[in-house]
Amino acid sequence: MAIRLSNNCLNCEFVTDDDFCRKHKVDVSPQHTCDSFSMKAKLKNENNCGNCAKFKQEACANPNKAAIGMLCSSWAPQEASA
């Protein structure tokens, strides 16, 4: 089972540090999302084996190829932060 970041306001590029949606001008929470969701570029660009929860673990889908800077579709977050 691949665990992925969810497409909610917490991971959207439009949310501010105090949970305010800059696009729709409303307060939001991690329980919300909308059709305008856009993943924070920071999260998109940083995914690689080096920050995968499965790196060097039994759960890694490609243990013989995994390396810093590599990525596969089984990538899983170590933790989700705002």
Ligand code: SF4
């Ligand atoms: S654009 Fe949509 S998904 Fe993004 S923060 Fe606003 S309400 Fe949430």
Ligand code: SF4
């Ligand atoms: S190969 Fe895939 S599952 Fe293994 S550490 Fe890299 S991204 Fe994670």
